[in-house]
Amino acid sequence: MKKLILSCLCMLVFIGANPYRSFASWPIGKYRDIVIPSMFLYHQTDRFDRNGHRVKGDPGAGFTSYSANLYVGYGISRRLDLIASVPYVYTQNKFANGDKVTNQGLGDLYIGLSYNLVNFNYVRYLSVQVSGIAPLYNRNVELGLGNYGAELKLMYCGNLPKSIASKGYFNTELAYRRYFDVQGPDQLSLSGTVGYPISHHDQLSLELLFFRSFSSNKAFNPNINNARDYAFFKPSLNYGHQFTRRFSTFIGGYYTPFGKNTGVGYGGSVLAIIKI
Amino acid sequence: MRNINTYLKWTLFMLLTAIVLVAKARALCPQQKSNEGEVILDAKPANKNGLFKTGEEISYKLSVKNTYNEKQEGKFSYIITSDDGKKIFENTADFSIGAGSSKSLSVKVAPKGPGFYHINFMFNLSAYDDTVRKVFGVNPEAITSELHKPDDFDQFWQETRRQLSKVAPQYKVIFRPDLSTKYKKVYSVEMKSYENLLIRGWLVIPTDGSKFPVHYRVPGYVVELKPNMDNDDYIAFDINVRGNGNSKDVVHINTDNYSTTNIQDKDKYIYRGVYMDCLRGLDFLYSHANLGIDTSKIFVEGGSQGGALAVVTAGLDKRVKVLTMQVPLYADIRDNYSISASYKEQVVPFKMFRQYKNRHPEFSWEQFYTTFDYYDPQNFAPMVKCPVLMGIGLLDQFCPPRCSMALFNHLGSTNKEFVCVPNSTHEVDFNYFMFQNLWVREKFRIP
Numbered sequence: 001m002k003k004l005i006l007s008c009l010c011m012l013v014f015i016g017a018n019p020y021r022s023f024a025s026w027p028i029g030k031y032r033d034i035v036i037p038s039m040f041l042y043h044q045t046d047r048f049d050r051n052g053h054r055v056k057g058d059p060g061a062g063f064t065s066y067s068a069n070l071y072v073g074y075g076i077s078r079r080l081d082l083i084a085s086v087p088y089v090y091t092q093n094k095f096a097n098g099d100k101v102t103n104q105g106l107g108d109l110y111i112g113l114s115y116n117l118v119n120f121n122y123v124r125y126l127s128v129q130v131s132g133i134a135p136l137y138n139r140n141v142e143l144g145l146g147n148y149g150a151e152l153k154l155m156y157c158g159n160l161p162k163s164i165a166s167k168g169y170f171n172t173e174l175a176y177r178r179y180f181d182v183q184g185p186d187q188l189s190l191s192g193t194v195g196y197p198i199s200h201h202d203q204l205s206l207e208l209l210f211f212r213s214f215s216s217n218k219a220f221n222p223n224i225n226n227a228r229d230y231a232f233f234k235p236s237l238n239y240g241h242q243f244t245r246r247f248s249t250f251i252g253g254y255y256t257p258f259g260k261n262t263g264v265g266y267g268g269s270v271l272a273i274i275k276i
Numbered sequence: 277m278r279n280i281n282t283y284l285k286w287t288l289f290m291l292l293t294a295i296v297l298v299a300k301a302r303a304l305c306p307q308q309k310s311n312e313g314e315v316i317l318d319a320k321p322a323n324k325n326g327l328f329k330t331g332e333e334i335s336y337k338l339s340v341k342n343t344y345n346e347k348q349e350g351k352f353s354y355i356i357t358s359d360d361g362k363k364i365f366e367n368t369a370d371f372s373i374g375a376g377s378s379k380s381l382s383v384k385v386a387p388k389g390p391g392f393y394h395i396n397f398m399f400n401l402s403a404y405d406d407t408v409r410k411v412f413g414v415n416p417e418a419i420t421s422e423l424h425k426p427d428d429f430d431q432f433w434q435e436t437r438r439q440l441s442k443v444a445p446q447y448k449v450i451f452r453p454d455l456s457t458k459y460k461k462v463y464s465v466e467m468k469s470y471e472n473l474l475i476r477g478w479l480v481i482p483t484d485g486s487k488f489p490v491h492y493r494v495p496g497y498v499v500e501l502k503p504n505m506d507n508d509d510y511i512a513f514d515i516n517v518r519g520n521g522n523s524k525d526v527v528h529i530n531t532d533n534y535s536t537t538n539i540q541d542k543d544k545y546i547y548r549g550v551y552m553d554c555l556r557g558l559d560f561l562y563s564h565a566n567l568g569i570d571t572s573k574i575f576v577e578g579g580s581q582g583g584a585l586a587v588v589t590a591g592l593d594k595r596v597k598v599l600t601m602q603v604p605l606y607a608d609i610r611d612n613y614s615i616s617a618s619y620k621e622q623v624v625p626f627k628m629f630r631q632y633k634n635r636h637p638e639f640s641w642e643q644f645y646t647t648f649d650y651y652d653p654q655n656f657a658p659m660v661k662c663p664v665l666m667g668i669g670l671l672d673q674f675c676p677p678r679c680s681m682a683l684f685n686h687l688g689s690t691n692k693e694f695v696c697v698p699n700s701t702h703e704v705d706f707n708y709f710m711f712q713n714l715w716v717r718e719k720f721r722i723p
Contacts, residue, residue, distance in 0.1 A: 029714065029717065029718055030718050031718065031721060032718075032721060032723060078714075078718070121706065121707050121710060122707065122710035122711060122713075122714065123710070200458075200459060200484070201484075244485065245485065245509060245722075245723055246723055275723030276723075
């Protein structure tokens, strides 16, 4: 489950991280490639109960994960892109009695096709993405839900009006994900990102994510990789710097101010966008 | 009490007066409005770009809105003509539309052969006459034209290039801090071109990088090009060929006479030097890689006369890696002559050519072609082997779509695309340029 969260969060950080449209929902462009290595940190000590009330974690207990993610995108045609993402995850679940459970290994492979349905004067784009999810680990290892899954995502992105920011952009995504298990889960997410240039090479982006995971398994699990029924709202703030047209780096942080049956998560990410 | 009665009477009087005035105004209104209004017409082809395949049903959807306060009655007719004015089909029917109402009409046209056709929708109604003029194309990639390439065409241009090569360029690159910005350095560039004539251009180099592809822009008809500050990802090089912009030291000719300067002599015709100016610009780019110019990624672009210059440059010089052009002037000049003969009012370029001929009755069209066949961009098209993007406007009279497509179909490149803008005259639209930007990036693999 944690892996799932990590994937989602990584994707969102990526989405908001690109000042010049090399990512997010813009078509990558025929024959163009994008490679995005990233590092991601997630930590939680406290949690939200099923009613959304914050519950203080036991002293010394907590959950931390680090992941390195490699995202690759290739423009098959002007409208069709192939995307793939593979994480390597390390998790540590500390209990109040001092016990620790650690896991590490490859997480869920995420691979899909993105198709641009409509472009609005080459300024705004409506696209759909269909993806498959495959666990790259033994089901006994808690690096994810351990199930195959599929995702359908609708994406709308574009430039902000020039009166607001000449190189600003927005990106919105509505996604439905289903894991093929009797307990699901079914997941819905809605995200919105606004990127605003603060200088010729620098930008800030703000992302807002609403995430809901539905499952018959309502149990709370401190290892969020294995949780199935929960919800959260998470804003993220990212700073991006463009070194060259082909190389940009980004750093970001986030916090979970509201949630249900999930951790009060916070963390950050560092990533690079390499355009080949 | 008495005061109250007086007040009530006064109020009643005012109310009655107001009612009478309002009633009179309402009675007058219909009479005034009956003479005000319009019939708003719109005609949209079934295929958004106005292009149809051979055998495909050609249809238009017409929307008619009557803003008059009275019914409009009369005739609706449409006429289809070839692009050189020959009537192909005509149909007339009674038409009426109620006051303040809207109507839709569907017009279906029998399939046509490859070519471009004019279709005029005419409404002759009680209080309103109007005509909506549209053009549609059928299988334009099958349009053919005859090449009138002189036997010594290649030798002529080889000799011309040889003469150019003998001219020492004497390049001068002058930094212009007054025009530069934090992110763009602007240089005025001077060089000697064909017949030792001085020409100038503008070089704009982004400060944000060390090596860039080049957007090499060639000018429209006697149009001044200025520093192109629009693009962060390219070095922009804009050349003013002789007689254009800041290259008027020697050749300084007005628009009416520019294209006919020395038209009677193919060796002295102005475009011989103009075409060489464009090649000299390439010489400049190739000899200044030290400025950050990526000589493997030069794309030449131009519109109208610039479109002609761009295709000639790419045809004569393989150092051009990508060609984009819009509404190329002079293309398929002989068919342009036939098409323009049907115009009620002459436009560029035959406006000038016909004016010249009127002033020189001894000058025959055959003599004109004896010169111009060396300069028709269409004759350079087979020599173009690089990727090409062309934009055309369906309503263009300067560069009729048939002529542009004839040139396009003669291009020697197998990697070529065109974009048709249905409601444009001698121009393309914003969308075209947005697409062109993406298209060039695709060809150069620019992120």
